[in-house]
Amino acid sequence: MPLSPDVLAAEFPLQPGLCYLNHAGVAPWPRRAALAVEAFARENTTLAASCYPRWLAVELRLREQLARLINAASPMQVGLLKNTSEGLSFVAAGLSWKPGQNVVIAREEFPSNRLVWEALGRHGVAVRQVPVLDSADPEADLIAACDVDTRLLSISACQYINGMAISLERLGEYCRRRDIFFVVDAIQGIGALPFDVQASQCDVAVADGHKWLLGPEGLALFYVSDRALERLAVSEYGWHMVARVGDYERSEWGLSPDVRRFECGSPNLLGTHALEASVGLLLEHGESHVFNQLRCNIEFLSSSVEQIPGAESLSPRSPDRRSGILTVAFAGTDPGRLDRRLRQAGVFAAVRGGGIRLSPHFYTPQAVLAEAAGILARCVAAERRGESL
Numbered sequence: 001m002p003l004s005p006d007v008l009a010a011e012f013p014l015q016p017g018l019c020y021l022n023h024a025g026v027a028p029w030p031r032r033a034a035l036a037v038e039a040f041a042r043e044n045t046t047l048a049a050s051c052y053p054r055w056l057a058v059e060l061r062l063r064e065q066l067a068r069l070i071n072a073a074s075p076m077q078v079g080l081l082k083n084t085s086e087g088l089s090f091v092a093a094g095l096s097w098k099p100g101q102n103v104v105i106a107r108e109e110f111p112s113n114r115l116v117w118e119a120l121g122r123h124g125v126a127v128r129q130v131p132v133l134d135s136a137d138p139e140a141d142l143i144a145a146c147d148v149d150t151r152l153l154s155i156s157a158c159q160y161i162n163g164m165a166i167s168l169e170r171l172g173e174y175c176r177r178r179d180i181f182f183v184v185d186a187i188q189g190i191g192a193l194p195f196d197v198q199a200s201q202c203d204v205a206v207a208d209g210h211k212w213l214l215g216p217e218g219l220a221l222f223y224v225s226d227r228a229l230e231r232l233a234v235s236e237y238g239w240h241m242v243a244r245v246g247d248y249e250r251s252e253w254g255l256s257p258d259v260r261r262f263e264c265g266s267p268n269l270l271g272t273h274a275l276e277a278s279v280g281l282l283l284e285h286g287e288s289h290v291f292n293q294l295r296c297n298i299e300f301l302s303s304s305v306e307q308i309p310g311a312e313s314l315s316p317r318s319p320d321r322r323s324g325i326l327t328v329a330f331a332g333t334d335p336g337r338l339d340r341r342l343r344q345a346g347v348f349a350a351v352r353g354g355g356i357r358l359s360p361h362f363y364t365p366q367a368v369l370a371e372a373a374g375i376l377a378r379c380v381a382a383e384r385r386g387e388s389l
Protein backbone atom coordinates (compact mmCIF):
# COMPACT_ATOMS: atom_id res chain seq x y z
CA MET A 1 0.00 0.00 0.00
CA PRO A 2 1.44 3.39 -0.91
CA LEU A 3 1.71 6.01 1.83
CA SER A 4 -1.37 8.24 2.01
CA PRO A 5 -1.29 11.91 0.93
CA ASP A 6 -1.58 12.88 4.62
CA VAL A 7 1.45 10.83 5.59
CA LEU A 8 3.39 12.27 2.66
CA ALA A 9 2.37 15.79 3.61
CA ALA A 10 3.70 15.15 7.12
CA GLU A 11 6.94 13.72 5.69
CA PHE A 12 7.53 16.84 3.58
CA PRO A 13 6.53 19.84 5.71
CA LEU A 14 7.82 22.36 3.19
CA GLN A 15 7.09 25.94 4.13
CA PRO A 16 3.67 27.08 2.86
CA GLY A 17 4.11 29.25 -0.23
CA LEU A 18 7.26 27.43 -1.33
CA CYS A 19 6.75 25.53 -4.60
CA TYR A 20 9.86 23.39 -4.54
CA LEU A 21 10.59 22.15 -8.05
CA ASN A 22 14.31 21.48 -7.91
CA HIS A 23 14.70 17.80 -7.04
CA ALA A 24 17.10 17.53 -9.98
CA GLY A 25 19.29 20.01 -8.05
CA VAL A 26 19.15 19.35 -4.31
CA ALA A 27 16.06 17.68 -2.83
CA PRO A 28 14.48 18.33 0.55
CA TRP A 29 14.85 15.58 3.14
CA PRO A 30 11.78 13.79 4.39
CA ARG A 31 11.00 14.30 8.05
CA ARG A 32 12.15 10.78 8.88
CA ALA A 33 15.67 11.60 7.62
CA ALA A 34 15.82 14.61 9.94
CA LEU A 35 14.60 12.44 12.85
CA ALA A 36 17.21 9.79 12.07
CA VAL A 37 19.95 12.42 12.13
CA GLU A 38 18.63 13.84 15.42
CA ALA A 39 18.60 10.36 16.99
CA PHE A 40 22.11 9.68 15.68
CA ALA A 41 23.35 12.97 17.15
CA ARG A 42 21.72 12.09 20.50
CA GLU A 43 23.42 8.68 20.53
CA ASN A 44 26.75 10.27 19.71
CA THR A 45 26.44 12.71 22.60
CA THR A 46 25.19 10.23 25.18
CA LEU A 47 26.50 6.79 24.22
CA ALA A 48 29.25 7.64 21.74
CA ALA A 49 30.61 4.80 19.66
CA SER A 50 29.29 2.12 22.02
CA CYS A 51 26.46 2.00 19.46
CA TYR A 52 28.83 1.24 16.59
CA PRO A 53 27.45 -2.26 15.83
CA ARG A 54 23.97 -0.76 15.44
CA TRP A 55 25.33 1.97 13.19
CA LEU A 56 26.97 -0.68 11.01
CA ALA A 57 23.64 -2.50 10.82
CA VAL A 58 22.10 0.72 9.44
CA GLU A 59 24.89 0.89 6.89
CA LEU A 60 24.23 -2.69 5.79
CA ARG A 61 20.51 -1.94 5.54
CA LEU A 62 21.29 1.02 3.30
CA ARG A 63 23.37 -1.16 0.98
CA GLU A 64 20.50 -3.69 0.90
CA GLN A 65 17.93 -0.99 0.09
CA LEU A 66 20.07 0.48 -2.67
CA ALA A 67 20.79 -2.96 -4.11
CA ARG A 68 17.05 -3.55 -4.26
CA LEU A 69 16.44 -0.21 -5.93
CA ILE A 70 18.96 -0.89 -8.71
CA ASN A 71 18.49 -4.68 -8.87
CA ALA A 72 22.09 -5.44 -7.92
CA ALA A 73 22.76 -9.12 -7.31
CA SER A 74 24.28 -8.40 -3.89
CA PRO A 75 24.43 -5.51 -1.40
CA MET A 76 28.19 -6.00 -1.47
CA GLN A 77 28.21 -4.65 -5.02
CA VAL A 78 27.00 -1.32 -3.63
CA GLY A 79 29.79 0.85 -2.31
CA LEU A 80 29.27 4.09 -0.40
CA LEU A 81 31.40 7.00 -1.56
CA LYS A 82 31.56 10.77 -1.13
CA ASN A 83 29.78 11.74 -4.34
CA THR A 84 29.26 10.96 -8.01
CA SER A 85 32.44 12.74 -9.06
CA GLU A 86 34.51 10.54 -6.76
CA GLY A 87 33.04 7.36 -8.23
CA LEU A 88 33.73 8.51 -11.79
CA SER A 89 37.26 9.49 -10.76
CA PHE A 90 37.84 6.01 -9.29
CA VAL A 91 36.96 4.51 -12.67
CA ALA A 92 39.30 6.84 -14.58
CA ALA A 93 42.14 6.16 -12.12
CA GLY A 94 41.43 2.43 -11.85
CA LEU A 95 41.67 1.45 -15.52
CA SER A 96 44.91 1.21 -17.45
CA TRP A 97 45.07 3.56 -20.46
CA LYS A 98 47.08 3.60 -23.66
CA PRO A 99 47.76 6.57 -25.95
CA GLY A 100 45.33 6.60 -28.88
CA GLN A 101 42.41 5.18 -26.91
CA ASN A 102 39.21 7.19 -26.63
CA VAL A 103 36.26 7.70 -24.31
CA VAL A 104 32.77 8.41 -25.67
CA ILE A 105 30.38 10.70 -23.76
CA ALA A 106 27.46 12.99 -24.54
CA ARG A 107 28.43 16.57 -25.37
CA GLU A 108 25.90 17.93 -22.89
CA GLU A 109 27.05 15.90 -19.87
CA PHE A 110 27.26 17.51 -16.44
CA PRO A 111 30.91 18.58 -15.84
CA SER A 112 31.55 15.70 -13.39
CA ASN A 113 31.07 13.27 -16.27
CA ARG A 114 33.31 15.19 -18.67
CA LEU A 115 36.22 16.67 -16.77
CA VAL A 116 37.30 13.33 -15.39
CA TRP A 117 37.68 11.88 -18.89
CA GLU A 118 39.28 15.02 -20.32
CA ALA A 119 41.91 14.74 -17.58
CA LEU A 120 42.97 11.45 -19.22
CA GLY A 121 44.50 13.60 -21.97
CA ARG A 122 47.74 13.25 -20.01
CA HIS A 123 47.73 9.55 -21.03
CA GLY A 124 47.05 10.41 -24.68
CA VAL A 125 43.36 9.48 -24.37
CA ALA A 126 40.84 11.49 -26.45
CA VAL A 127 37.27 12.33 -25.44
CA ARG A 128 34.60 12.11 -28.14
CA GLN A 129 31.64 14.30 -27.30
CA VAL A 130 28.43 13.36 -29.06
CA PRO A 131 25.52 15.84 -29.19
CA VAL A 132 22.48 14.01 -27.84
CA LEU A 133 19.90 16.58 -26.76
CA ASP A 134 18.63 17.27 -30.27
CA SER A 135 19.23 13.80 -31.60
CA ALA A 136 16.38 11.60 -32.83
CA ASP A 137 18.39 8.52 -31.85
CA PRO A 138 21.03 9.38 -29.23
CA GLU A 139 22.04 5.75 -28.60
CA ALA A 140 22.76 5.23 -32.32
CA ASP A 141 24.83 8.43 -32.39
CA LEU A 142 26.83 7.39 -29.34
CA ILE A 143 27.42 3.94 -30.82
CA ALA A 144 28.45 5.48 -34.15
CA ALA A 145 31.14 7.47 -32.33
CA CYS A 146 32.77 4.29 -30.98
CA ASP A 147 35.56 2.47 -32.82
CA VAL A 148 38.19 -0.16 -32.07
CA ASP A 149 40.05 2.32 -29.85
CA THR A 150 37.05 3.10 -27.64
CA ARG A 151 37.88 1.93 -24.14
CA LEU A 152 34.93 3.38 -22.25
CA LEU A 153 31.50 4.90 -22.78
CA SER A 154 30.03 7.03 -20.01
CA ILE A 155 26.54 8.46 -20.06
CA SER A 156 23.97 9.99 -17.70
CA ALA A 157 20.88 7.88 -17.25
CA CYS A 158 18.91 11.11 -17.80
CA GLN A 159 20.39 14.30 -19.16
CA TYR A 160 20.49 16.97 -16.46
CA ILE A 161 19.55 19.79 -18.86
CA ASN A 162 16.25 18.48 -20.20
CA GLY A 163 15.75 15.10 -18.54
CA MET A 164 16.14 13.02 -21.70
CA ALA A 165 16.24 9.38 -20.60
CA ILE A 166 18.75 7.15 -22.37
CA SER A 167 18.20 3.49 -23.23
CA LEU A 168 20.92 2.01 -21.05
CA GLU A 169 19.99 -1.52 -22.15
CA ARG A 170 20.75 -0.67 -25.76
CA LEU A 171 24.11 0.91 -24.94
CA GLY A 172 24.97 -1.81 -22.43
CA GLU A 173 24.34 -4.56 -24.93
CA TYR A 174 26.58 -2.84 -27.47
CA CYS A 175 29.35 -2.15 -24.97
CA ARG A 176 29.35 -5.72 -23.75
CA ARG A 177 29.59 -7.06 -27.29
CA ARG A 178 32.50 -4.73 -28.08
CA ASP A 179 34.13 -5.07 -24.66
CA ILE A 180 33.78 -1.34 -23.95
CA PHE A 181 33.71 -0.40 -20.26
CA PHE A 182 30.22 0.99 -19.64
CA VAL A 183 29.70 3.67 -16.95
CA VAL A 184 26.40 5.27 -15.95
CA ASP A 185 26.13 8.55 -14.09
CA ALA A 186 22.82 7.59 -12.51
CA ILE A 187 22.21 10.62 -10.30
CA GLN A 188 19.31 11.94 -12.41
CA GLY A 189 17.82 8.46 -12.80
CA ILE A 190 17.81 6.42 -9.59
CA GLY A 191 14.75 7.25 -7.53
CA ALA A 192 12.98 8.87 -10.49
CA LEU A 193 12.85 6.02 -13.00
CA PRO A 194 13.27 2.24 -12.83
CA PHE A 195 16.98 1.45 -12.86
CA ASP A 196 18.30 -2.06 -13.36
CA VAL A 197 22.04 -2.62 -13.35
CA GLN A 198 21.67 -6.21 -14.53
CA ALA A 199 19.39 -5.40 -17.48
CA SER A 200 21.62 -2.47 -18.49
CA GLN A 201 24.80 -4.58 -18.14
CA CYS A 202 26.65 -1.54 -16.83
CA ASP A 203 30.08 -2.02 -15.33
CA VAL A 204 29.68 0.88 -12.93
CA ALA A 205 26.75 3.09 -11.87
CA VAL A 206 27.22 5.99 -9.49
CA ALA A 207 24.81 8.47 -7.95
CA ASP A 208 24.92 10.82 -5.00
CA GLY A 209 21.84 10.64 -2.79
CA HIS A 210 20.81 14.30 -2.70
CA LYS A 211 18.45 14.40 -5.67
CA TRP A 212 15.81 11.75 -6.43
CA LEU A 213 16.81 9.65 -3.42
CA LEU A 214 15.92 12.56 -1.09
CA GLY A 215 19.07 12.20 1.00
CA PRO A 216 21.81 14.57 2.13
CA GLU A 217 24.67 15.70 -0.07
CA GLY A 218 27.94 13.83 0.31
CA LEU A 219 26.95 10.16 0.23
CA ALA A 220 26.81 8.30 -3.06
CA LEU A 221 26.07 4.77 -4.15
CA PHE A 222 28.81 3.17 -6.25
CA TYR A 223 27.70 0.00 -7.99
CA VAL A 224 30.52 -2.11 -9.41
CA SER A 225 29.71 -5.31 -11.32
CA ASP A 226 31.75 -8.43 -10.50
CA ARG A 227 33.40 -8.21 -13.90
CA ALA A 228 34.36 -4.57 -13.35
CA LEU A 229 35.66 -5.29 -9.84
CA GLU A 230 38.32 -7.53 -11.39
CA ARG A 231 39.33 -4.83 -13.85
CA LEU A 232 39.40 -1.73 -11.66
CA ALA A 233 42.52 -1.06 -9.60
CA VAL A 234 42.02 0.87 -6.38
CA SER A 235 43.48 4.34 -6.11
CA GLU A 236 42.91 5.21 -2.44
CA TYR A 237 44.23 3.24 0.50
CA GLY A 238 43.42 2.89 4.17
CA TRP A 239 42.42 0.63 7.04
CA HIS A 240 38.87 0.12 5.85
CA MET A 241 39.40 -1.29 2.37
CA VAL A 242 41.19 -4.48 3.39
CA ALA A 243 39.91 -8.03 3.65
CA ARG A 244 40.44 -8.18 7.42
CA VAL A 245 39.01 -4.89 8.66
CA GLY A 246 40.01 -4.22 12.27
CA ASP A 247 43.03 -6.53 12.28
CA TYR A 248 45.33 -3.54 12.68
CA GLU A 249 48.46 -5.37 13.69
CA ARG A 250 48.77 -7.63 10.67
CA SER A 251 51.55 -6.58 8.37
CA GLU A 252 50.21 -8.40 5.28
CA TRP A 253 46.97 -7.20 3.88
CA GLY A 254 44.74 -7.93 0.92
CA LEU A 255 41.96 -6.00 -0.72
CA SER A 256 38.40 -6.43 0.46
CA PRO A 257 36.86 -9.10 -1.79
CA ASP A 258 33.96 -6.77 -2.64
CA VAL A 259 33.20 -3.16 -3.50
CA ARG A 260 34.28 -2.02 -0.03
CA ARG A 261 37.83 -1.98 -1.41
CA PHE A 262 36.92 1.50 -2.72
CA GLU A 263 35.99 2.73 0.76
CA CYS A 264 39.41 3.59 2.12
CA GLY A 265 38.67 4.97 5.60
CA SER A 266 36.03 5.85 8.17
CA PRO A 267 32.51 5.77 6.77
CA ASN A 268 30.05 8.67 6.65
CA LEU A 269 27.66 7.23 9.22
CA LEU A 270 25.84 10.53 9.70
CA GLY A 271 24.90 10.63 6.02
CA THR A 272 24.19 6.90 6.13
CA HIS A 273 21.52 7.36 8.81
CA ALA A 274 19.82 10.07 6.79
CA LEU A 275 19.97 8.31 3.43
CA GLU A 276 18.78 5.01 4.92
CA ALA A 277 15.69 6.80 6.20
CA SER A 278 15.09 8.59 2.88
CA VAL A 279 15.48 5.51 0.72
CA GLY A 280 13.35 3.59 3.23
CA LEU A 281 10.54 6.03 2.49
CA LEU A 282 10.78 5.42 -1.27
CA LEU A 283 10.71 1.66 -0.73
CA GLU A 284 7.88 1.83 1.79
CA HIS A 285 5.79 3.87 -0.62
CA GLY A 286 6.70 1.38 -3.35
CA GLU A 287 9.00 2.04 -6.28
CA SER A 288 6.26 1.61 -8.88
CA HIS A 289 4.07 4.18 -7.09
CA VAL A 290 6.99 6.58 -6.86
CA PHE A 291 7.73 6.31 -10.58
CA ASN A 292 4.07 6.47 -11.67
CA GLN A 293 3.24 9.47 -9.48
CA LEU A 294 6.31 11.33 -10.69
CA ARG A 295 5.35 10.58 -14.29
CA CYS A 296 1.81 11.89 -13.64
CA ASN A 297 3.25 15.02 -12.02
CA ILE A 298 5.46 15.69 -15.04
CA GLU A 299 2.55 15.21 -17.43
CA PHE A 300 0.33 17.48 -15.32
CA LEU A 301 3.01 20.15 -15.13
CA SER A 302 3.81 19.99 -18.83
CA SER A 303 0.15 20.29 -19.85
CA SER A 304 -0.26 23.35 -17.55
CA VAL A 305 2.99 25.11 -18.37
CA GLU A 306 2.87 24.55 -22.09
CA GLN A 307 -0.38 26.53 -22.26
CA ILE A 308 1.55 29.66 -21.36
CA PRO A 309 1.86 31.71 -24.58
CA GLY A 310 5.31 31.39 -26.15
CA ALA A 311 6.22 28.28 -24.10
CA GLU A 312 8.50 25.80 -25.83
CA SER A 313 9.30 22.51 -24.15
CA LEU A 314 12.99 21.59 -24.37
CA SER A 315 12.27 18.16 -22.90
CA PRO A 316 11.43 15.14 -25.00
CA ARG A 317 7.75 14.26 -25.36
CA SER A 318 7.96 10.56 -26.00
CA PRO A 319 7.12 8.61 -22.80
CA ASP A 320 10.24 6.46 -22.99
CA ARG A 321 12.42 9.60 -22.96
CA ARG A 322 10.60 11.35 -20.09
CA SER A 323 12.04 11.49 -16.57
CA GLY A 324 11.54 13.76 -13.56
CA ILE A 325 12.71 16.88 -15.41
CA LEU A 326 10.71 19.29 -17.54
CA THR A 327 12.63 22.17 -19.10
CA VAL A 328 10.67 24.91 -20.80
CA ALA A 329 11.82 28.07 -22.59
CA PHE A 330 9.58 31.14 -22.87
CA ALA A 331 9.98 33.34 -25.95
CA GLY A 332 10.82 36.93 -25.15
CA THR A 333 12.21 36.25 -21.68
CA ASP A 334 15.67 35.93 -20.21
CA PRO A 335 15.77 32.66 -18.23
CA GLY A 336 18.06 34.05 -15.51
CA ARG A 337 15.75 37.00 -14.82
CA LEU A 338 12.69 34.80 -15.05
CA ASP A 339 14.18 32.40 -12.51
CA ARG A 340 14.89 35.28 -10.10
CA ARG A 341 11.34 36.47 -10.49
CA LEU A 342 10.05 32.97 -9.85
CA ARG A 343 12.11 32.66 -6.66
CA GLN A 344 10.74 35.95 -5.39
CA ALA A 345 7.27 34.54 -5.97
CA GLY A 346 8.05 31.26 -4.18
CA VAL A 347 8.79 28.91 -7.09
CA PHE A 348 12.19 27.28 -6.69
CA ALA A 349 13.40 25.84 -10.02
CA ALA A 350 16.66 26.14 -11.99
CA VAL A 351 17.98 27.65 -15.21
CA ARG A 352 19.25 25.03 -17.64
CA GLY A 353 19.75 24.88 -21.40
CA GLY A 354 18.23 28.32 -22.02
CA GLY A 355 15.00 27.48 -20.20
CA ILE A 356 13.54 26.91 -16.76
CA ARG A 357 14.09 23.39 -15.43
CA LEU A 358 11.18 22.20 -13.31
CA SER A 359 11.69 19.03 -11.29
CA PRO A 360 8.95 17.98 -8.87
CA HIS A 361 9.03 14.60 -7.13
CA PHE A 362 6.38 11.95 -6.67
CA TYR A 363 5.05 13.46 -3.43
CA THR A 364 4.63 16.99 -4.80
CA PRO A 365 0.88 17.72 -4.59
CA GLN A 366 -0.80 18.69 -7.86
CA ALA A 367 -2.13 21.81 -6.11
CA VAL A 368 1.48 22.94 -5.75
CA LEU A 369 2.14 22.23 -9.43
CA ALA A 370 -0.97 24.18 -10.45
CA GLU A 371 0.09 27.08 -8.24
CA ALA A 372 3.60 27.02 -9.71
CA ALA A 373 2.21 27.01 -13.26
CA GLY A 374 0.01 30.03 -12.42
CA ILE A 375 2.95 31.92 -10.91
CA LEU A 376 5.07 31.03 -13.93
CA ALA A 377 2.43 32.43 -16.30
CA ARG A 378 2.29 35.68 -14.30
CA CYS A 379 6.10 35.97 -14.13
CA VAL A 380 6.45 35.37 -17.87
CA ALA A 381 3.87 38.09 -18.53
CA ALA A 382 5.63 40.49 -16.12
CA GLU A 383 8.95 39.80 -17.83
CA ARG A 384 7.45 40.51 -21.22
CA ARG A 385 6.02 43.78 -19.92
CA GLY A 386 9.53 44.63 -18.73
CA GLU A 387 8.46 45.09 -15.09
CA SER A 388 11.39 45.62 -12.76
CA LEU A 389 12.42 42.85 -10.39
Ligand SMILES: Cc1ncc(COP(=O)(O)O)c(C=O)c1O
Pocket residue numbers: 024025083084085086110112113156160185187188207208220
Ligand atom coordinates in the same frame (compact mmCIF):
# COMPACT_ATOMS: atom_id res chain seq x y z
C1 LIG B 1 24.33 14.39 -14.17
C2 LIG B 1 24.98 14.84 -12.90
N1 LIG B 1 26.08 14.22 -12.46
C3 LIG B 1 26.67 14.58 -11.29
C4 LIG B 1 26.14 15.58 -10.50
C5 LIG B 1 26.75 15.95 -9.18
O1 LIG B 1 27.90 15.23 -8.90
P1 LIG B 1 28.38 15.06 -7.41
O2 LIG B 1 27.55 13.98 -6.77
O3 LIG B 1 29.79 14.66 -7.55
O4 LIG B 1 28.22 16.35 -6.71
C6 LIG B 1 25.01 16.25 -10.94
C7 LIG B 1 24.47 17.37 -10.13
O5 LIG B 1 23.75 18.23 -10.55
C8 LIG B 1 24.41 15.87 -12.15
O6 LIG B 1 23.28 16.47 -12.58
